[in-house]
Amino acid sequence: xxxxxxxxxxxxxxxxxxxxxxxxxxxxxxxxxxxxxxxxxxxxxxxxxxxxxxxxxxxxxxxxxxxxxxxxxxxxxxxxxxxxxxxxxxxxxxxxxxxxxxxxxxxxxxxxxxxxxxxxxxxxxxxxxxxxxxxxxxxxxxxxxxxxxxxxxxxxxxxxxxxxxxxxxxxxxxxxxxxxxxxxxxxxxxxxxxxxxxxxxxxxxxxxxxxxxxxxxxxxxxxxxxxxxxxxxxxxxxxxxxxxxxxxxxxxxxxxxxxxxxxxxxxxxxxxxxxxxxxxxxxxxxxxxxxxxxxxxxxxxxxxxxxxxxxxxxxxxxxxxxxxxx
Amino acid sequence: xxxxxxxxxxxxxxxxxxxxxxxxxxxxxxxxxxxxxxxxxxxxxxxxxxxxxxxxxxxxxxxxxxxxxxxxxxxxxxxxxxxxxxxxxxxxxxxxxxxxxxxxxxxxxxxxxxxxxxxxxxxxxxxxxxxxxxxxxxxxxxxxxxxxxxxxxxxxxxxxxxxxxxxxxxxxxxxxxxxxxxxxxxxxxxxxxxxxxxxxxxxxxxxxxxxxxxxxxxxxxxxxxxxxxxxxxxxxxxxxxxxxxxxxxxxxxxxxxxxxxxxxxxxxxxxxxxxxxxxxxxxxxxxxxxxxxxxxxxxxxxxxxxxxxxxxxxxxxxxxxxxxxxxxxxxxxxxxxxxxxxxxxxxxxxxxxxxxxxxxxxxxxxxxxxxxxxxxxxxxxxxxxxxxxxxxxxxxxxxxxxxxxxxxxxxxxxxxxxxxxxxxxxxxxxxxxxxxxxxxxxxxxxxxxxxxxxxxxxxxxxxxxxxxxxxxxxxxxx
Numbered sequence: 001x002x003x004x005x006x007x008x009x010x011x012x013x014x015x016x017x018x019x020x021x022x023x024x025x026x027x028x029x030x031x032x033x034x035x036x037x038x039x040x041x042x043x044x045x046x047x048x049x050x051x052x053x054x055x056x057x058x059x060x061x062x063x064x065x066x067x068x069x070x071x072x073x074x075x076x077x078x079x080x081x082x083x084x085x086x087x088x089x090x091x092x093x094x095x096x097x098x099x100x101x102x103x104x105x106x107x108x109x110x111x112x113x114x115x116x117x118x119x120x121x122x123x124x125x126x127x128x129x130x131x132x133x134x135x136x137x138x139x140x141x142x143x144x145x146x147x148x149x150x151x152x153x154x155x156x157x158x159x160x161x162x163x164x165x166x167x168x169x170x171x172x173x174x175x176x177x178x179x180x181x182x183x184x185x186x187x188x189x190x191x192x193x194x195x196x197x198x199x200x201x202x203x204x205x206x207x208x209x210x211x212x213x214x215x216x217x218x219x220x221x222x223x224x225x226x227x228x229x230x231x232x233x234x235x236x237x238x239x240x241x242x243x244x245x246x247x248x249x250x251x252x253x254x255x256x257x258x259x260x261x262x263x264x265x266x267x268x269x270x271x272x273x274x275x276x277x278x279x280x281x282x283x284x285x286x287x288x289x290x291x292x293x294x295x296x297x298x299x300x301x302x303x304x305x306x307x308x309x310x311x312x313x314x315x316x317x318x319x320x321x322x323x324x325x326x
Numbered sequence: 327x328x329x330x331x332x333x334x335x336x337x338x339x340x341x342x343x344x345x346x347x348x349x350x351x352x353x354x355x356x357x358x359x360x361x362x363x364x365x366x367x368x369x370x371x372x373x374x375x376x377x378x379x380x381x382x383x384x385x386x387x388x389x390x391x392x393x394x395x396x397x398x399x400x401x402x403x404x405x406x407x408x409x410x411x412x413x414x415x416x417x418x419x420x421x422x423x424x425x426x427x428x429x430x431x432x433x434x435x436x437x438x439x440x441x442x443x444x445x446x447x448x449x450x451x452x453x454x455x456x457x458x459x460x461x462x463x464x465x466x467x468x469x470x471x472x473x474x475x476x477x478x479x480x481x482x483x484x485x486x487x488x489x490x491x492x493x494x495x496x497x498x499x500x501x502x503x504x505x506x507x508x509x510x511x512x513x514x515x516x517x518x519x520x521x522x523x524x525x526x527x528x529x530x531x532x533x534x535x536x537x538x539x540x541x542x543x544x545x546x547x548x549x550x551x552x553x554x555x556x557x558x559x560x561x562x563x564x565x566x567x568x569x570x571x572x573x574x575x576x577x578x579x580x581x582x583x584x585x586x587x588x589x590x591x592x593x594x595x596x597x598x599x600x601x602x603x604x605x606x607x608x609x610x611x612x613x614x615x616x617x618x619x620x621x622x623x624x625x626x627x628x629x630x631x632x633x634x635x636x637x638x639x640x641x642x643x644x645x646x647x648x649x650x651x652x653x654x655x656x657x658x659x660x661x662x663x664x665x666x667x668x669x670x671x672x673x674x675x676x677x678x679x680x681x682x683x684x685x686x687x688x689x690x691x692x693x694x695x696x697x698x699x700x701x702x703x704x705x706x707x708x709x710x711x712x713x714x715x716x717x718x719x720x721x722x723x724x725x726x727x728x729x730x731x732x733x734x735x736x737x738x739x740x741x742x743x744x745x746x747x748x749x750x751x752x753x754x755x756x757x758x759x760x761x762x763x764x765x766x767x768x769x770x771x772x773x774x775x776x777x778x779x780x781x782x783x784x785x786x787x788x789x790x791x792x793x794x795x796x797x798x799x800x801x802x803x804x
Contacts, residue, residue: 014617016624019625022625026633026634026637156727156782157782158750158754160734160751161754161775164754164758168761264626267735267739268735286739289636294632294636295633298629301629
């Protein structure tokens with residue numbers, strides 16, 4: 001087991017290097033650092049000296065891959081690719097455009113992101129699984145059909161409408177909760193969290209419920225279910241004792257992949273509700289065209305995704321003893 | 327604008343073929359060709375009859391077709407000639423690029439109000455100081471909502487009383503609905519005549535034709551009502567700069583369709599080629615392709631798109647000389663967005679097809695053709711690809727709705743379509759500020775919401791119907 005995990009972690013390295021190469025190509029080769037400098041400095045202050053200074057301040061004045069001028073190992077290390085991309089592996093994210101340390105910013109903003117993402121994930125999973133089970137219990141009836149159509153309708157509504165509509169209705173018209181904001185004190189924070197979590201849960205209901213319903217229906221057609229029913233078990237007993245347990249396997253292993261990504265936060269929810277998490281950090285960076293932050297977030301996101309893939313494989317062995325990892 | 331003036335304008339103008347225009351029309355031609363192909367083969371026809379026997383599928387298909395008509399009309403662009411000083415002077419064309427749809431909707435487009443006005447309103451939604459002469463001769467400045475410039479021109483100046491207003495609205499609704507119904511009736515008669523001439527009686531009722539007629543009829547009547555009301559009102563009100571919201575929504579349809587369809591031109595070749603060869607060849611090829619798609623899917627989609635769009639934006643900003651008009655610049659950005667969306671979304675279909683190819687390469691008929699010495703390319707093209715075609719089609723239709731929804735989110739973040747264009751995302755983005763105004767400006771958001779939901783819902787329902795009919799694994803479910 002440990003050997004497997006170590007090997008998978010080792011395999012992740014070439015993928016992360018690939019991720020770095022792609023982002024590096026996007027940021028430095030499609031547009032030269034000169035273009036970036038010109039954009040950041042604005043039209044008025046662009047002089048060759050200003051561009052040079054901007055690049056030197058941020059270390060963009062080095063050659064991209066190979067530094068001919070340096071000697072020895074410096075030929076590789078004294079380059080933009082090494083200092084800006086490979087150092088990400090060591091957790092050195094550098095500084096953002098306004099001079100703040102990105103690593104510290106990320107650590108500070110993880111808390112608020114998780115405060116939204118974890119409740120959304122847990123409540124959403126519980127709710128959608130129950131709803132799917134409910135639909136399966138009434139399969140073939142008008143209740144099931146209406147439920148499926150409702151799910152498709154919910155899927156067809158952009159999450160932006162849920163956010164804007166929810167904010168307008170509950171915060172502005174009914175004034176039940178504040179429109180946006182955040183507090184680090186948990187006793188106060190739940191005021192701010194309740195609406196974003198509710199909106200995020202509702203926005204995700206349609207797709208997951210329908211998907212889980214299909215999974216349960218697949219399970220219900222299997223032989224052991226027929227056997228259980230032939231023994232004389234009631235429909236509900238079969239559903240809760242047999243189908244639910246076995247149907248949860250693909251559901252749980254399916255959601256494991258997103259668990260590490262919860263750290264990244266939700267882009268839309270955070271920026272609409274003014275939560276100072278990583279999602280709104282990313283959005284602000286994109287809006288300010290802060291390439292250093294975007295690069296750091298891309299790296300963080302892919303690390304968490306790969307972690308999710310490894311956890312998924314591990315979760316298979318936990319729920320299904322027949323699977324052995326070699 | 328009458329048909330004859332439209333044609334004479336088309337004749338004299340300089341046609342501008344934007345990149346996305348060409349791609350959209352190419353897709354349309356491909357679509358027509360595949361429909362002809364389906365009609366020729368009895369087997370295919372039977373499969374598709376299974377799809378269109380479902381009422382919801384027919385209703386969705388008709389709605390999507392109507393949206394496609396608007397998008398296609400909006401994809402013929404031209405620059406109108408400027409009036410010449412002397413008959414001998416060389417023809418100069420205006421820098422404004424219009425589409426055929428713009429020419430048809432000229433009444434909605436040409437005049438602006440001052441600012442916001444509610445749907446069917448005759449006054450602005452904002453108060454302005456107005457000097458009123460009182461009966462006793464004194465003059466007083468009051469804050470009241472002034473009459474609109476364009477809407478309500480049929481009423482005499484001054485306040486409009488409720489009875490005249492509602493009579494006028496009802497009259498226009500009635501006349502419009504009647505006109506729409508007549509257009510629909512003429513269309514039905516034409517179709518029936520054609521059907522009698524070409525189709526044999528036996529395959530009647532295979533398809534829910536009646537529901538197609540109901541939907542088209544409703545769309546015609548609704549369209550008639552809109553046309554009727556537009557002659558004196560703004561059906562969905564006006565936005566901040568006083569532009570008709572109905573016009574914006576209709577223009578947004580093209581953006582939504584381009585975003586939903588054009589990325590597939592990138593997704594399909596990449597996904598099919600890489601997915602099938604990974605599954606079929608296994609070994610080293612599989613390792614390399616798996617590495618590529620794991621890498622691409624490891625990058626958070628929004629960030630990859632943001633990075634790419636930002637880079638391209640920098641490139642566009644640094645080379646203003648590449649583009650003759652603002653529309654062309656916006657179009658290149660839209661095309662770039664489509665390509666990027668395609669580059670980020672091929673991994674799903676590749677993974678799916680890899681699994682299928684892994685399974686299929688062990689099938690007897692594939693083994694047999696390999697034993698006969700058929701080349702790998704031929705096997706993939708002739709034996710594997712046709713069998714995974716349903717999966718490809720289902721993924722495509724499902725992708726459409728997720729791409730349309732993604733456009734809204736991307737435009738909100740500021741990495742979507744060019745702000746000079748019309749799109750649902752940009753409308754929603756603007757509406758966010760409007761809801762906090764007093765009085766609340768809800769109409770832009772509502773109009774964008776309605777059109778977008780109908781479009782995406784239709785695509786989702788069609789995808790469900792196609793999956794039910796085509797996917798053998800989904801048999802017996804739902």
